[in-house]
Amino acid sequence: MRRRPASALAAVGFLSMLCQVALLRELAVASFGVELVFLVGTACWLAAGAAGALVRVRADPWAALGAGLAILAALLPAEVAFLRGARILLGGVPGAYLPLGRQLLTAALGVMPAGAILGWLFRTGARTLLGAGGSLAAAYGWESLGGALGCAAANAGIGAGLSNLVLVLAGGAAAAAAGAAALPRRRPAPLLLAAALLLAAAGAGALDRWTSGWNHPSLALTRDTPYGRVTVAEAQGQLTVFEDDALAWDSEGTEAEILVHPAALQAVPHPRALVLQGGLYGLAAELLKHRPARLDVVELDGPLVAALAPRLPPADRAALADPALHLLVADPRAFLAGAGDPYDLIVVGAGEPSSGRVNRLYTTEFFRRCRARLAPGGVLALRLPSLENLWTPGLLRRNGAVHAALRAAFPEVLVLPGSTDVFLASPAALVRDPAELGARLRARGISAREVTPESLRYLLTNDRAAAVERQLATSGAEPNTDERPVCYQQTALLWLGRMRGGEQDARLPGRGPVCAVLGALAALALSARLSARARPAALLLVASFAAMSLEAAAILRYQAWSGALYRDLGVLLTALMAGMAAGAGLSARAGARGGRPGRAFAACALAALALLSAGFAAVSRAELGSGLAASAAFLLADGTALSVLFGHAARLGPGRPGAAAGWLYAADLLGGCLGSLLGGGLLALVLGIGGTALAAAGLALAALALAF
Numbered sequence: 094m095r096r097r098p099a100s101a102l103a104a105v106g107f108l109s110m111l112c113q114v115a116l117l118r119e120l121a122v123a124s125f126g127v128e129l130v131f132l133v134g135t136a137c138w139l140a141a142g143a144a145g146a147l148v149r150v151r152a153d154p155w156a157a158l159g160a161g162l163a164i165l166a167a168l169l170p171a172e173v174a175f176l177r178g179a180r181i182l183l184g185g186v187p188g189a190y191l192p193l194g195r196q197l198l199t200a201a202l203g204v205m206p207a208g209a210i211l212g213w214l215f216r217t218g219a220r221t222l223l224g225a226g227g228s229l230a231a232a233y234g235w236e237s238l239g240g241a242l243g244c245a246a247a248n249a250g251i252g253a254g255l256s257n258l259v260l261v262l263a264g265g266a267a268a269a270a271a272g273a274a275a276l277p278r279r280r281p282a283p284l285l286l287a288a289a290l291l292l293a294a295a296g297a298g299a300l301d302r303w304t305s306g307w308n309h310p311s312l313a314l315t316r317d318t319p320y321g322r323v324t325v326a327e328a329q330g331q332l333t334v335f336e337d338d339a340l341a342w343d344s345e346g347t348e349a350e351i352l353v354h355p356a357a358l359q360a361v362p363h364p365r366a367l368v369l370q371g372g373l374y375g376l377a378a379e380l381l382k383h384r385p386a387r388l389d390v391v392e393l394d395g396p397l398v399a400a401l402a403p404r405l406p407p408a409d410r411a412a413l414a415d416p417a418l419h420l421l422v423a424d425p426r427a428f429l430a431g432a433g434d435p436y437d438l439i440v441v442g443a444g445e446p447s448s449g450r451v452n453r454l455y456t457t458e459f460f461r462r463c464r465a466r467l468a469p470g471g472v473l474a475l476r477l478p479s480l481e482n483l484w485t486p487g488l489l490r491r492n493g494a495v496h497a498a499l500r501a502a503f504p505e506v507l508v509l510p511g512s513t514d515v516f517l518a519s520p521a522a523l524v525r526d527p528a529e530l531g532a533r534l535r536a537r538g539i540s541a542r543e544v545t546p547e548s549l550r551y552l553l554t555n556d557r558a559a560a561v562e563r564q565l566a567t568s569g570a571e572p573n574t575d576e577r578p579v580c581y582q583q584t585a586l587l588w589l590g591r592m593r594g595g596e597q598d599a600r601l602p603g604r605g606p607v608c609a610v611l612g613a614l615a616a617l618a619l620s621a622r623l624s625a626r627a628r629p630a631a632l633l634l635v636a637s638f639a640a641m642s643l644e645a646a647a648i649l650r651y652q653a654w655s656g657a658l659y660r661d662l663g664v665l666l667t668a669l670m671a672g673m674a675a676g677a678g679l680s681a682r683a684g685a686r687g688g689r690p691g692r693a694f695a696a697c698a699l700a701a702l703a704l705l706s707a708g709f710a711a712v713s714r715a716e717l718g719s720g721l722a723a724s725a726a727f728l729l730a731d732g733t734a735l736s737v738l739f740g741h742a743a744r745l746g747p748g749r750p751g752a753a754a755g756w757l758y759a760a761d762l763l764g765g766c767l768g769s770l771l772g773g774g775l776l777a778l779v780l781g782i783g784g785t786a787l788a789a790a791g792l793a794l795a796a797l798a799l800a801f
Contacts, residue, residue: 098218098221098222101218101271101275102232103236103239106670107267108162108165108268108271110240110243111244111260111264112261113208114243114244114247115261118257119176120134120176120203121337122176122177122321124196125338126321127447130196132769133200136766139763139766140205140763141205141212142208142212142758143759143760143762144209144212146758147755148213150217155277157217158221159276160272162268162269162271162272163269163283163286164210165207165214166265168207168210169261169262170293172203173257173258173304175202176199177304177308178304179203183195218236219232229739230743231677233758234673234736237671238671240666240670240673244663245663245664247260247663248663249663250263251317251319251660252319252660256297256316258304262297269283302315308338309326311326311328313326318397322338323335323397324336331344332344332404348375348476350543351513351543352475353379355509355530356440356515356517357380357383358530358537358549360437360438360472361437363384364383364385364386364436365436365438366380366437368390368440369428369429369441370393370425370442370454371441371442371443372391373402373409374442376442377390378409378412383539384417384537387419388415391422391425392420398420426459426462429462429463429466435471439463439472441455441463441473443455446580449653452578453575453652455573455580456575457575458574460473464503464520472517472519473517475495475515476513477491477492478514479510479513481510481511481557482557490568490570492514493564494573495573496508496565497568497570497573498572498580503518505522507523508561508562509553509558526553527550530549532546575654575782576714576781578653578782629743632738632741633757634761634764635795636699636702636734637768638764638765638771639706639768639789639790640768642789643705643706643727643789645772645777645785646785646789647724647727647728650713655720668725668728672728672731673736674736675732676698676732676735676737676740679740680737680738694741698738699796700794702789702790703793704790705730705731706789739761742757743757
C-alpha cells in the first residue's frame with residue numbers, strides 16, 4: 094500500500110463508512126431506538142471528522158497512516174463496549190433515559206474519537222496522493238469510492254445476519270491489517286491486533302451475550318436484524334422482549350387484551366381480522382378468543398419472528414399453530430395496497446411512533462389505506478402510550494395529531510383513555526352503549542383479566558372519556574401525514590422532555606424563526622464573496638449543508654414509503670458515495686481544462702443540485718412515493734453534485750493544495766454536520782419533507798454566487 098496512495102484513501106473511506114454505520118447502530122440501542130439520535134450521532138461524527146482534518150502532523154505520512162489505522166483498530170471495540178455499558182457507567186436507572194447532558198456525552202464519546210481519527214487519516218492520505226502528483230479532487234474521489242464499498246459491505250453483513258459486533262471486530266481487523274501494510278517497517282503489533290480481533294469475531298456470539306447482559310441480567314437471546322436489535326430476557330417463566338433496548342412486550346402484561354377486546358366487540362361475530370405488527374406480542378392469542386373466520390398477522394421483521402416464535406409462552410405458540418391464523422412477513426403498508434377480501438377488523442400493534450419506521454403507521458395516508466381494506470362496517474384499532482389522569486401539552490399535541498389523522502380518513506372515531514389510549518375508527522357508527530358491548534362479551538364467552546363488562550362501562554361513561562374527546566377535538570393539532578410527520582415531531586420532543594427531567598412541554602420553533610436562520614446562513618455565505626480566501630470553504634459549507642438536507646429528506650421519505658430504512662440504508666449510502674466518487678472524476682477532468690470551463694461546470698453542478706432539490710419537493714408533495722431505485726437515484730445525483738463542487742473549491746483561492754486538504758475537508762464535514770442537525774433534525778420536522786428540499790434548493794442557488 095506504500096506505493097499506492099489511492100488504495101490508502103480507499104481503505105480510509107471503506108473503514109469510515111463501515112464504522113459509522115456500526116457505531117450509529119450501537120448508539121441507537123444505547124438511546125432506546127429513538128431515530129433522533131441518528132441525527133445527533135451523525136452530527137458528532139462529522140464534527141469530529143472536521144476537527145481531525147485540521148490537525149497537522151509533520152511525521153512521515155505513511156508512518157502516520159499506519160499508526161492511525163492501528164489506533165482505530167484498537168479503539169473500535171472499546172467504543173462499542175462503552176456504548177453498551179454507558180447507562181451503567183454514567184449512573185443511569187435501569188430502563189430509564191439518561192439525563193440530556195449524559196445522553197449527549199454518550200453520543201460524543203461513543204462516536205467522536207473514531208470520527209476524529211478518520212478525518213485526520215483522510216488529510217494524511219491526501220498528502221500521500223498529492224506528493225505523488227495527484228489532486229485533492231482525486232483524493233476525495235478515492236475516499237468516496239472506498240466509502241461506497243464500506244456501505245455495501247455493512248449492508249451485505251446485516252443482510253447476511255451478521256451481528257453488529259462482528260462488523261465492528263471485522264472492521265477493526267481490517268484497519269489493523271491496513272496499518273501494518275502502511276508502516277515503513279514491518280511491525281508485529283498491528284498484525285497481532287488484527288489476529289486477536291479476528292479471533293474475537295469468531296467468538297462474537299458469546300461476547301454479544303456478555304455485553305448485552307450488562308443491561309439485561311436475565312438475558313436469554315440477543316440478535317441483530319435488518320430493523321434493529323431484539324433482546325429477550327426470561328426469569329421465572331416470564332418473558333420480556335426489548336427492541337433496541339426499549340420494552341416491547343412482557344408475557345404477564347394485559348396490554349394486548351386492552352387493545353383487542355374493545356375493538357373486536359365492535360366488529361361482527363367471527364370477523365375476518367388483520368393484525369399489522371405486534372401479533373406475536375399477545376394480540377393474535379387474544380383475537381383468536383373471538384373465533385375469527387380468518388386471522389392474518391403481518392410482521393415486518395422476519396428475523397425477529399424466527400428468533401422469538403420458539404421462545405413464546407405455550408398459549409402464544411399455540412395461537413401461531415391455529416389453522417385460522419396466517420402469518421406473513423411483509424411491509425404493512427404494501428400489504429394494505431395489495432388486492433384481497435375486505436376485513437371486518439384491522440388492529441395496528443406497532444409501538445409508539447418514535448421513529449419514521451413506526452410513524453408511517455399513524456399517518457392520514459396509512460389510515461386511508463386501512464379504510465380501503467375495511468368492510469362497510471369494519472373497525473380500525475390502535476393504541477398510544479399515555480398518562481391516565483393528566484395530559485401534558487406535548488402529549489396532547491402528539492395524540493391530537495393521530496386523532497386528526499384518523500378524522501381525516503374516518504367519519505367515526507372513539508377514544509378509550511387510560512395509561513394506554515385505545516383509538517377506534519370506522520366508516521360506520523361505533524357502539525357506545527356499554528351494556529351492548531358487555532352483552533357481546535358474555536355471549537362470546539371471552540375471559541380476560543382486564544376487560545370485563547364493568548371495565549367497559551367505566552371506560553365509556555367516566556368523566557375522563559368525555560374530557561378526552563373534548564380535548565382532542567379542540568387541540569388544534571395538525572393531522573400526522575407522510576409529508577409532515579407531526580406525530581414523529583411531538584414524540585421526539587417528548588423524548589427530549591424525558592431526558593430534561595420531566596419538562597414535557599418542549600416545543601420546536603415556528604416556521605418564521607427557521608426561515609430567518611436559513612436567510613442568515615445564505616447571507617453569511619454571500620458575504621464570503623468578498624474574501625477570496627474564505628470563498629472555497631464557504632462554498633463547500635453551504636453546498637454540503639444543502640446536500641445533507643436533501644439527503645435527510647430523501648431518507649425520511651423513503652422510510653415513510655417503505656419502512657425498510659435499517660435494511661436498505663447501506664444501499665442508499667452506497668449510491669450517495671458512488672455519486673461522490675463519480676463527481677470527483679468529472680471534476681478532475683473539468684479542472685484539467687482550467688479557467689472558465691471548470692467554473693462553469695461547478696455552476697452547472699449547483700444549478701443541478703437546486704433543480705434536483707426542487708424536483709424532489711414536487712415528487713414528495715404529489716405523494717408519488719419514493720421507492721428504493723428512485724431514492725438511490727436522487728442520492729447518486731446529490732453526491733455527484735457535491736463532489737464536483739469539492740473539486741472546484743480545491744482550485745479556488747490562494748494556498749497550496751496540500752495545506753488546503755485539511756480545511757476544505759473540514760468545511761465539507763462541518764456543513765454536513767449542520768445539515769444533519771438542522772436539515773434532518775429541524776427543517777424536516779418544522780417545514781416538512783418537501784419544505785426541507787425547497788430550503789436546500791434555495792441554499793444551492795445562494796451558493797451559486799460563490800462558485801466564481
